[in-house]
Amino acid sequence: MTTGNADVAERAAWGRARAATAMAIIFVTAQAGSFHDDLPLNRPQALQLSAWIVWAAALLFFLVWGGGLLRGAKMRAVLNDETTLDHRRRAMVVGFWGAIGTAFLVFVASFYEPITAREAVRLVITLSIALALMCFGTLERRALKGEAA
Amino acid sequence: MIADPVARAEHLGRARATLFYLLACAFVTSTVMGVHGPETPVRLGTWLVLASLVAINLTPVAGRFQPAAVTRLLNDETTRFHRRTSLAAGCWVSTLAGLVIAAGGLALDASEAARLIVMAGLSASLICFATLELRAANG
Numbered sequence: 410m411t412t413g414n415a416d417v418a419e420r421a422a423w424g425r426a427r428a429a430t431a432m433a434i435i436f437v438t439a440q441a442g443s444f445h446d447d448l449p450l451n452r453p454q455a456l457q458l459s460a461w462i463v464w465a466a467a468l469l470f471f472l473v474w475g476g477g478l479l480r481g482a483k484m485r486a487v488l489n490d491e492t493t494l495d496h497r498r499r500a501m502v503v504g505f506w507g508a509i510g511t512a513f514l515v516f517v518a519s520f521y522e523p524i525t526a527r528e529a530v531r532l533v534i535t536l537s538i539a540l541a542l543m544c545f546g547t548l549e550r551r552a553l554k555g556e557a558a
Numbered sequence: 559m560i561a562d563p564v565a566r567a568e569h570l571g572r573a574r575a576t577l578f579y580l581l582a583c584a585f586v587t588s589t590v591m592g593v594h595g596p597e598t599p600v601r602l603g604t605w606l607v608l609a610s611l612v613a614i615n616l617t618p619v620a621g622r623f624q625p626a627a628v629t630r631l632l633n634d635e636t637t638r639f640h641r642r643t644s645l646a647a648g649c650w651v652s653t654l655a656g657l658v659i660a661a662g663g664l665a666l667d668a669s670e671a672a673r674l675i676v677m678a679g680l681s682a683s684l685i686c687f688a689t690l691e692l693r694a695a696n697g
Contacts, residue, residue: 462661469653501646508652509613509679512672516606519668527660529668533675534656537649 429546504541567631578688589677644687652679
């Protein structure tokens with residue numbers, strides 16, 4: 410790979426790492442303001458729920474396939490090397506423990522606070538995805554800094 | 559008692575994989591019965607204890623009660639890779655379960671939804687880990 414291509418790949422990797430962290434913060438912030446008590450699933454509620462599902466799916470897509478999708482096979486291979494695959498796996502592990510931990514908390518909290526199943530699921534999945542993205546962003550940034558040093 | 563650490567680790571590795579399959583079956587059965595049955599404090603407490611034990615089994619802590627040489631072999635690089643892979647699989651399954659519950663409009667309460675997500679994630683991880691370990695043991 411030429412130096413020019415290596416620069417492009419490094420810039421793209423930095424962009425992906427920053428985007429992962431930023432998207433995690435935006436996702437959690439946006440969801441934090443929209444948790445309500447037992448609201449019926451009317452049209453605006455259904456729309457909000459659909460938007461959340463699409464957003465969550467898009468973030469998962471980014472986490473797993475993000476990086477060089479539109480840049481050709483060579484660039485994709487560089488952006489998704491063995492280290493990135495390992496970071497992805499580690500990020501999913503953090504997401505897993507985040508989901509299990511939050512589900513445990515929701516399970517206990519549901520006996521003291523009125524929480525609907527929808528709100529519970531949104532809380533668990535939102536935190537799980539956000540933690541995975543944050544972890545991926547941090548690991549990638551750390552690796553890129555190590556490469557640059 | 560097997561004296562050779564390698565043979566003992568191999569024996570324990572297979573036993574662990576088999577135990578994980580059984581644990582996954584027991585956990586799924588317990589959760590499904592709990593979700594469909596009456597919610598008594600004893601039943602909910604039992605589920606919480608069982609889920610915590612299953613979760614602890616998926617961490618490296620579970621193999622620490624063996625001699626150091628056996629513990630090292632039971633948590634070698636391959637096993638750590640299998641553990642990460644199975645937990646990543648569990649993350650996918652629990653996320654998908656959550657999305658299905660949210661989109662499906664099932665008549666569940668928060669406690670049931672949380673239990674189903676935990677069940678999906680933990681049992682998928684147990685099965686995935688056991689399968690990877692057995693496949694590696696069989697060469």
